[in-house]
Amino acid sequence: MGTTGTYFNGSSSYSAQLNQEIAQAVKVASAPLSQLNSNVSLLQSQSGELTTLQGDFGSILTAVQSLDQASNGGSLTASVSDGNVATATLDSTAAISGGTYDLDVINAGSPTTTVSNSDLLTVTDPSSTSISSSSSFTLTVGTSTYTINPSANNLDALAQAINTSGAGVNATIVNIGSPTSPDYRLSLQSTALGDVNIQLNDGTQNLLTTSTTGAPAQYLVNGQPASPNPPISSDTDTITLAPGLTVNLLAPGDTTITVASNSSNAANALSSFVAAYNQAVSDLNTNFGSAGGALTGNSIVLALQQSLQGLTGFSGGTGAAQNLTDLGIGFNQTGQLTFDQAQFSAVASSNPSDVAAFLGSAESGTGFLGSATNILNGLGNATSGVFEASDSSVQSQITIDNSQITAVQAQVTQVQNQMTAQMSAADSLIASLQSQATYFTNYFQAEQDEQIAIANG
Numbered sequence: 001m002g003t004t005g006t007y008f009n010g011s012s013s014y015s016a017q018l019n020q021e022i023a024q025a026v027k028v029a030s031a032p033l034s035q036l037n038s039n040v041s042l043l044q045s046q047s048g049e050l051t052t053l054q055g056d057f058g059s060i061l062t063a064v065q066s067l068d069q070a071s072n073g074g075s076l077t078a079s080v081s082d083g084n085v086a087t088a089t090l091d092s093t094a095a096i097s098g099g100t101y102d103l104d105v106i107n108a109g110s111p112t113t114t115v116s117n118s119d120l121l122t123v124t125d126p127s128s129t130s131i132s133s134s135s136s137f138t139l140t141v142g143t144s145t146y147t148i149n150p151s152a153n154n155l156d157a158l159a160q161a162i163n164t165s166g167a168g169v170n171a172t173i174v175n176i177g178s179p180t181s182p183d184y185r186l187s188l189q190s191t192a193l194g195d196v197n198i199q200l201n202d203g204t205q206n207l208l209t210t211s212t213t214g215a216p217a218q219y220l221v222n223g224q225p226a227s228p229n230p231p232i233s234s235d236t237d238t239i240t241l242a243p244g245l246t247v248n249l250l251a252p253g254d255t256t257i258t259v260a261s262n263s264s265n266a267a268n269a270l271s272s273f274v275a276a277y278n279q280a281v282s283d284l285n286t287n288f289g290s291a292g293g294a295l296t297g298n299s300i301v302l303a304l305q306q307s308l309q310g311l312t313g314f315s316g317g318t319g320a321a322q323n324l325t326d327l328g329i330g331f332n333q334t335g336q337l338t339f340d341q342a343q344f345s346a347v348a349s350s351n352p353s354d355v356a357a358f359l360g361s362a363e364s365g366t367g368f369l370g371s372a373t374n375i376l377n378g379l380g381n382a383t384s385g386v387f388e389a390s391d392s393s394v395q396s397q398i399t400i401d402n403s404q405i406t407a408v409q410a411q412v413t414q415v416q417n418q419m420t421a422q423m424s425a426a427d428s429l430i431a432s433l434q435s436q437a438t439y440f441t442n443y444f445q446a447e448q449d450e451q452i453a454i455a456n457g
Contacts, residue, residue, distance in 0.1 A: 007420045010427035012434055018423040022416065029415040036405045041172040043398045045294035047391060049287065053295075053304060054380065054387045056280035060311070061376040063276045066360045067269035068369045071355075077262040078245060079392050082255035085250045088241070090259065101241055101257040102222050108249045109193035109217030109237050115174070116186040116200075123184040126155035131186055134202035141167045142196055155184055162200075168192055192235040193217050217249050227319035269343050274329060278336040280308065280327075300390045307375050312337070314371045317358035320351035324368070327355070364376075 007022045032329045071217070078088040085105050122129040130153055137148040146167045150157035155173055162171040169188045177183030188208065190196040194216040195211060200207045218231040221241060225231065237249040245259060284304055287295040295301050312331075328343035348355050360367015365374065379385050 006379075007416065008424040008427070010424065010431070012427045012431035014430050015427050018427050018443035022419040022423055026412060026416050029412045030254050032408050033405060033412070036408065040398055040401045040405070042294060043394050043401065045392050046298070047295055047398075049283075049295045050300070050387060050391050050394065052283055053280065053300075054360045054391075056276065056283050057304070057307075057376060057379055057387075060273065060280060061274035061373070061380070063269060064369060064376065065362070067266060067273060067359070068373070070269045071266035071359045071369070072361050072363075076259055079258045079260070080255055081257075082253060084251055085253035085255040086250055086257070088257050088259075089246050089248075091244045091246070099259050101244065101245075101259075102254070103241070103247065103257055104220040104223075104231075104254050105249050105252050106218040106220070106231050107215055108251050109234065110212070110214045111190040111193055112196040112198055112210065112214035113187065113189045113212040114198045115188075115211045116207050117209050120207060122183050123155050126159075128154055130158055131156045131207060131267060132202040134201065134204075137207075138201045138203075139165065139167055139169075140197060140201075141169055141190065142192075146166075148200070154353045155186060159186060163187065168196070169198060187211075193237060194235050217247065247323045258303045263345050266348065267344055267357075270327065270329065270344060271339055271341065274337045274339045277308065277311070280304075281336055298390070300386050303386050304379070307379055310375050311372050314368050315359075316367055316371075318353060319346050319354035319357075320357040321354040323358075326358070 005019075005023065007019050010018060058455050076090055077089050080088050082402060084397055086103055087201070116131045121129065121133075123129050130150075133151065133153065135153065137150075137158070139146040139148050144167070146165045147160045148158070148165055150161040159171040159173055162169065170191060172187045172189070173184050174187050175182045175184050186200075186207070188198050189202070190198060194213075194214050196214060198208060198210070207226075217233075217234040217237050217239070219239070220231050236248075239247050239249065241247045241257065241261075245255065245257070284301060286297070287293040287301050289296070312324055312329075321327060326347060328340035328347075332338050358367055360370050362369045362373040362416045364370060380387055
């Protein structure tokens with residue numbers, strides 16, 4: 001609201017002074033707005049700083065989560081000496097110590113395949129005709145039976161009904177005729193490896209003939225079971241060789257599967273942790289000192305600083321890894337972290353169990369990862385975290401100040417309107433009086449002039 005200018009256009013000689021009186025009244029009434037607007041500006045800056053710092057600490061948590069994933073299974077790799085015989089994958093339950101497995105695939109296994117009989121109805125268009133006119137079929141897979149009710153009397157609908165029945169087979173339609181004289185047959189293949197009984201009956205006859213009898217997968221691990229015991233048999237080509245180690249059998253042959261520690265994932269996660277930590281330190285340091293940022297003097301700055309100290313000050317475990325320094329993480333002269341990846345790789349390679357014990361896991365709440373996760377989750381808790389509490393307080397005060405600004409502005413408007421009305425009325429009265437004074441002054445001057453003229457006449 002302005003404090004100078006013309007609030008009304010007066011006609012008296014005092015209109016300028018009267019406008020100044022209004023301006024002065026408006027200025028006095030507007031005085032609280034300056035402080036309130038300044039407060040809101042500071043609070044908005046504080047909210048922006050809180051958003052920045054919350055993002056910084058969120059990045060630290062992301063790095064900790066990546067380290068947790070890398071150190072609890074993600075830091076192991078599985079290599080296969082002959083990828084034509086088998087492939088291998090690991091999950092988070094894989095043993096930390098790794099190991100070597102000699103795998104002898106005797107038979108990669110095969111499914112049982114059946115095809116509809118040649119003496120059935122010849123199907124030249126599977127979308128319009130079927131191998132049987134029946135509307136209900138009984139499917140047998142192994143020792144289990146299933147009722148199959150196609151949505152239409154055609155081969156396409158029959159195959160679709162079988163595939164959605166939950167039976168352990170896959171139904172396909174194959175053309176064993178020529179392109180010009182098609183002969184579409186129904187083919188069922190077991191999802192399990194081995195000699196599986198598969199039959200489809202339309203109520204009057206069996207409709208399938210076995211074209212290929214399947215065989216189970218057979219293999220030895222580290223020479224076991226030893227002869228004369230039979231090899232391990234499986235009805236699937238995907239086997240669990242050890243906790244967390246899954247192997248897919250491809251073909252007969254010998255191969256060696258090696259599970260070993262790979263520290264590169266954990267090293268990358270630690271590098272990200274250091275970078276995120278340093279960014280948080282940089283942004284937090286802008287809120288110290290006489291020229292500090294919007295949060296200077298705010299209790300959250302000290303709370304966050306103590307949290308950072310809690311992260312880097314953790315110690316635990318035994319042996320070669322008892323603190324972050326042992327993992328190659330240190331401080332430089334500016335208070336930021338440094339990371340010696342070569343040192344970490346060396347200790348992770350020579351003492352993987354010590355490193356694993358120190359790091360622990362977020363899920364179990366142990367080690368550095370458990371401690372760091374608890375600290376960071378506590379800061380970002382949606383109901384009790386310091387970020388939520390501080391920002392809620394700031395936003396609440398902004399709302400209060402804006403309400404006060406609105407109220408003061410309304411008061412200023414009221415003062416201005418009242419003063420303008422009063423001063424305008426006063427100006428009109430003064431103008432009227434001045435007009436009368438001028439009239440009488442002129443009247444008496446005229447009378448005086450006339451008397452003088454008569455006297456001189």
